[in-house]
Amino acid sequence: MTEPARNGDALADLRARLEETRVAAEQLAGEAAGAARTAAAGEDPPMGWRTQGERDRVRDDAAALTDLLQTLAQIIPPELRAQLAEVLRQILLLLRALIDWVVEQLPHARGDERAVRDIPLG
Numbered sequence: 001m002t003e004p005a006r007n008g009d010a011l012a013d014l015r016a017r018l019e020e021t022r023v024a025a026e027q028l029a030g031e032a033a034g035a036a037r038t039a040a041a042g043e044d045p046p047m048g049w050r051t052q053g054e055r056d057r058v059r060d061d062a063a064a065l066t067d068l069l070q071t072l073a074q075i076i077p078p079e080l081r082a083q084l085a086e087v088l089r090q091i092l093l094l095l096r097a098l099i100d101w102v103v104e105q106l107p108h109a110r111g112d113e114r115a116v117r118d119i120p121l122g
Contacts, residue, residue, distance in 0.1 A: 010071070010074070010075055011075075013071060014068070014071050014072065014075065017064065017067060017068040017071060018068065020064050020068075021061075021064055021065055021068050024061040024064060024065075028058075028061065
């Protein structure tokens with residue numbers, strides 16, 4: 001991890017890290033969409049899917065995100081950090097509730113069986 005600059009450049013460093021993280025997130029989202037299209041088409045992923053290079057890039061992206069979070073933790077005052085942590089906790093609880101609700105709406109999750117009937121053909 002690199003140390004943020006001391007003389008007012010911490011904000012510039014934070015902006016640069018946010019931009020790097022945004023670019024990495026867009027790239028990962030594009031890859032996920034491509035994988036979803038491949039899976040929906042019933043195709044196998046290309047040979048070498050998740051090569052060492054891809055694993056290294058994912059690890060580097062995670063390290064960049066970690067560096068960003070550590071930089072934020074250094075800049076944000078402790079009382080604001082505590083408020084932010086509580087807001088994030090509430091968001092995660094909301095997401096969990098939404099996921100639980102969506103899962104409950106799925107027919108197979110409730111144990112519903114589809115009604116099957118014969119259709120006359122002639």
